[in-house]
Structure formats: structure tokens, C-alpha cells
Amino acid sequence: MGCCSGRCTLIFLCTLQLVLALERQVFDFLGYQWAPILANFFHIIIVILGLFGTIQYRPRYIVVYTVWAALWVAWNVFIICFYLDVGGLSKDSDLLTFNISAHHSWWSEHGPGCVRREMPQAPGVRTTESHSYITVMGCLMDYQYIEVMHSGTQILVALLGFVYACYVVSAITEEEDSFDFIGGFDPFPLYHVNEKPSHLLLKPMYLST
Secondary structure, X not given: XXXXXXXXXXXXXXXXXXXXXXXXXXXXXXXXXXXXXXXXXXXXXXXXXXXXXXXXXXXXXXXXXXXXXXXXXXXXXXXXXXXXXXXOOOOOOOHHHOOOOOXXXXXXXXXXXXXXXXXXXXXXXOOOOOOOEEEEEOOOOOHHHXXXXXXXXXXXXXXHXXXXXXXXXXXXXXXXXXXXXXOOOOOOOOOOOOOOOOOOOOOOOOOOO
């Protein structure tokens, strides 16, 4: 009963993680955040693997999910430190885009209440590419705090998934050990009775006339 409840909870947590990861992946694509896009991709694959292992009673897959859950927590802690400028990190750097582009979080221009205005180039200025200066005003919340909230939610769900994954692996292992103890995997179970083959002795018959 406990294992079933733990499995159901872990299935729910994995499903929730998939929804949150897909939502985050969409906004990271819109902001061209290549490092988070790559991390989200691996996260989705591992969560699907953990979900499959939970449904099919495959503890090895759940162990892989458990290890990744710990790494995912560490990654989101790094994202929080990045957007809060902790430890020498700066949210204004191009670290999350691998220095390929100067794009930043999609929420920096499209957050709740933000008004985005584009100012065209000054007349007489000619460049090979047309750039425009973008100003953002009226945001109800700074974009870095939105990113921190996303990462905090990911950490909370990942920690719950880690705990329940450890519990489910332990429960499945105990069930397999107990099943093996009573002879579930023994080709010759305890109740097997060795019967000696009976030999039919054939004796010649003589017909008397």
C-alpha cells in the first residue's frame, strides 16, 4: 500500500516536472537562452525515463532520475545566483547564450505590465544592420525575480521527486527481496518435492502349453 502511494505521488511529480520543463523551454527558446535550452532538454529526457521506470517497476531508471534530480537542483541554484548577481556572476553577461548573441531573458521585455517601446535609428546614421533601441517601462516585477521564482519552483519539485524516488526504489527493492526469499525467482521452489522416477520392471512371461 505504501509503495503504491509512493509510486502514484512520484508519477504525479514527474508529470508536473514535465509540464514545468516544457513551459520553461518555450520561454527560453523565445529568449535564445541556449544553455538553459540544453539543460531543459536533458531534464525532459531524464524525467521521462524516471516516469517510465516508476510505471514499469524499473528501479535502475529511477536511480538515474534520482541522481539527475540532485544535479537539477544544483543547476537551478546556479541560475538563481546568476540572476541575483551572486558570486561574481552577472545577469547582464552573455553566459547563458554561450556568448553567441546578446539576448537576455524573454521576461526582461515581456514581463507582467511591461510596456516595450522601440526607438528607431537617428536620421543620417547608416550601418550594415538596422538596430533599434528598446526601452521597457512599467514592469510590475523585475525579470530576474521571475526567473528566480521559476528556478525556486523547479528546486522544490525536484527535491520532492528526489525524496519520493529514494522511497520508491527502497520499496521496490524490498518487495523483490521478499519475493525472492519465498522462492518467487527460484526455479525449484520450497514446496517442490523431488520424486524418484519409478521404473517399470518388465518380466518375461512364459506361456505354458
